[in-house]
Amino acid sequence: AQSVTQLDSHVSVSEGTPVLLRCNYSSSYSPSLFWYVQHPNKGLQLLLKYTSAATLVKGINGFEAEFKKSETSFHLTKPSAHMSDAAEYFCVVYSYNTDKLIFGTGTRLQVFP
Amino acid sequence: NAGVTQTPKFRVLKTGQSMTLLCAQDMNHEYMYWYRQDPGMGLRLIHYSVGEGTTAKGEVPDGYNVSRLKKQNFLLGLESAAPSQTSVYFCASLPRPGGYEQYFGPGTRLTVT
Numbered sequence: 001a002q003s004v005t006q007l008d009s010h011v012s013v014s015e016g017t018p019v020l021l022r023c024n025y026s027s028s029y030s031p032s033l034f035w036y037v038q039h040p041n042k043g044l045q046l047l048l049k050y051t052s053a054a055t056l057v058k059g060i061n062g063f064e065a066e067f068k069k070s071e072t073s074f075h076l077t078k079p080s081a082h083m084s085d086a087a088e089y090f091c092v093v094y095s096y097n098t099d100k101l102i103f104g105t106g107t108r109l110q111v112f113p
Numbered sequence: 114n115a116g117v118t119q120t121p122k123f124r125v126l127k128t129g130q131s132m133t134l135l136c137a138q139d140m141n142h143e144y145m146y147w148y149r150q151d152p153g154m155g156l157r158l159i160h161y162s163v164g165e166g167t168t169a170k171g172e173v174p175d176g177y178n179v180s181r182l183k184k185q186n187f188l189l190g191l192e193s194a195a196p197s198q199t200s201v202y203f204c205a206s207l208p209r210p211g212g213y214e215q216y217f218g219p220g221t222r223l224t225v226t
Contacts, residue, residue: 009153034214043203044156044217090155099144099163099210100171103155 002027002093004074006104014112019063019078021107023091026072032094033074034101035065039087047089050074061085086111115139117218119204125224126194134189134221136204144207145187146171146215147179149200156203162187194225 007022025031035047048059055067061084065076074091091104120135136145143164148156148171158171162181176198178190187206191198204218 032211036217043219044205046214049214094211096211099207100146100158100161101156101205101215103157105153105155 001097002031002095002102004033004091004093004102004104006089006091006107008107009105010108010110012110012112013081015083016080019076019081019085019109021076021089021091021109023074023076023104024072025074025091025093027093029096032096033065033067034092034094035059035063035074035076036090036092037087038090038106044090047076081109081111083111083113085109117204117206117216119202119218119221121221122219123222125226126191127226128195130194131190131192132194132223133191134202134204134223136187136189136206136218137185138187138206138216139185140206140208140216141184142206142208142216143184144210145181146205146207147177147187147189148203148205149173149198150203150220151200159189159202194223196225199223199225 003026005024033050036044048057050057050067058064063078088106093102117138146161147159157173160179165184168179180188202221205215207215
């Protein structure tokens with residue numbers, strides 16, 4: 001069975017500093033992994049996805065994530081945080097067995113000026 | 114191309130009342146999903162459909178019913194609302210099986226008093 005664990009429920013950074021949101025996954029075969037972002041009172045927007053091509057995946061708004069099979073991780077990073085990055089971020093794995101998305105519990109990112 | 118739309122955006126119900134949430138997509142997607150989002154719990158799958166006329170239970174189906182009479186619409190019903198169903202409900206669609214992006218609607222905020 002597939003699952004994802006987001007290691008931090010809250011992350012706070014200062015504007016202009018790097019962002020690291022951590023996600024570990026569990027999957028019995030090569031997974032499809034996603035990061036979604038949800039701004040306050042909004043729906044979910046896809047940031048990026050990994051589907052067994054390049055291990056470093058670039059997404060929108062300067063975010064990227066690296067798939068590391070040896071560490072079963074798919075951490076989300078951004079070199080320099082912006083105030084508009086304040087949101088909730090979800091790491092998600094796709095279950096090929098059931099055609100369902102399995103969501104992590106989310107990481108709330110706060111960005112201070 | 115409106116993508117995925119949800120009706121209504123907000124609703125307040127009294128315990129025991131019934132209502133139907135409508136999800137519509139204009140992308141000709143086969144798969145559709147209903148999720149609920151509660152603080153600290155990510156998104157949990159309520160019911161889903163893999164095509165017109167089909168429905169299946171997700172992780173938290175109790176107290177909800179669904180119907181997919183037309184490919185573009187997926188209805189979520191609450192027959193007798195309970196305070197535990199206070200949540201934000203998201204609908205999503207998927208073009209076909211596999212590691213593809215799910216497209217999300219903007220959400221419906223439901224409060225049951």
